[in-house]
Amino acid sequence: MRIIRIISVLTLFxxxxxxxxxxxxxxxxxSECLPKLNPYTHDGNYHAAVLVEGEEAELYKxxxxxxxxxxxxVGESKLQHxxxxxxxxxxNIIYSNKDNNYAETWDFKLENSKQLKLVVKVPQFSKPGxxxxxxxxxxxxxxxxxx
Numbered sequence: 001m002r003i004i005r006i007i008s009v010l011t012l013f014x015x016x017x018x019x020x021x022x023x024x025x026x027x028x029x030x031s032e033c034l035p036k037l038n039p040y041t042h043d044g045n046y047h048a049a050v051l052v053e054g055e056e057a058e059l060y061k062x063x064x065x066x067x068x069x070x071x072x073x074v075g076e077s078k079l080q081h082x083x084x085x086x087x088x089x090x091x092n093i094i095y096s097n098k099d100n101n102y103a104e105t106w107d108f109k110l111e112n113s114k115q116l117k118l119v120v121k122v123p124q125f126s127k128p129g130x131x132x133x134x135x136x137x138x139x140x141x142x143x144x145x146x147x
Contacts, residue, residue, distance in 0.1 A: 025050055028076065029138035036072040036105050040142025047139040052132045053079070054124040059139060064113040068144040071106045071118070073097075076135030079122050087117040 029048040049057060063069060075082035085096040086106070094116065097103045120139065126132055 025136040025138070028136045029074075029140065033072050033074040033138035033140050036074060037070055037140055037142035040068070040070040040144055043141045043143060045141065048136055050134055051075075051079075051120070051122045051137050052134040053122045053126060054132065056119060056121040057137070059118045059120070060115055061118065061141065062113065062115045063110050065110055066145070068107065068109045070142040071108070072104060072140045072142070073120060073137065074104050075122065075137040078133055079135045079137070080125055081123055082137055083121045083123055085119050087119065089114065091117075 025048040026046055029046050033048075034042060047059060051057060071084075071086075073082055073084050081102040082104075083096075083098050083102065085098070086094045088094055095106055095108070097106065100106075118139065120137060122135075122137065124132075
């Protein structure tokens with residue numbers, strides 16, 4: 001019975017810590033990433049996660065023709081560079097910020113509506129044996145209707 005209580009308490013502490021980290025990451029997204037969408041209109045979705053160097057995350061999103069888009073991806077300063085690339089349905093790379101000095105934003109428009117894959121990666125930069133660095137990475141989308 002005592003082991004069950006200990007496990008329950010540990011589970012509760014982990015859950016609270018996780019919620020706190022997610023809340024901090026969402027706050028980071030609002031304060032650091034959202035302003036980079038200006039003058040585009042934010043789509044209302046906050047995508048943010050804590051990533052450890054060497055980790056990769058994927059996100060699929062549908063984009064529509066006749067709209068201008070801005071993608072903003074911002075990582076905490078301790079992450080140095082956050083790399084992202086956009087792939088089409090055939091896994092062709094449409095854009096890579098690595099080729100553009102790790103830019104945090106990308107403006108684009110599509111001739112046809114399509115679903116694209118976004119791959120975000122925090123490159124490995126610590127030395128072997130060091131504790132890997134982790135931090136929040138925020139991803140946001142903005143749009144403008146064509147006039």
